[in-house]
Amino acid sequence: MEFTRQVRSEVSKVTWPTRRETMITTIMVFIMVALASIFFFVADQIMSWGVQLLLSVSL
Template structure:
């Protein structure tokens, strides 16, 4: 493996960072909102599944009278 000096490494890093396509503020806000919506949907889904499983186990064990 070829060794590079620190200056050459920093130049390579800078050229790679220049190739990155950074999201716009609008894209970041929309993506953040979508993440919060998906988290809320997942929370509701797992709440419903947990309640159904709790009810089912209680019914099977006979403690849900």
């Protein structure tokens, strides 16, 4: 019972984000994921091109 009271006390101290803050944060996460995926795609393509170039020169 004491544990339950302590948990309720701590949960009441939490500052929960508003709906607007949650939406903005979610949108920002999606934008960052899209930018990271584009970056890694481009980096992968450049590395692939470089490896193919090295392999074609050595043959």
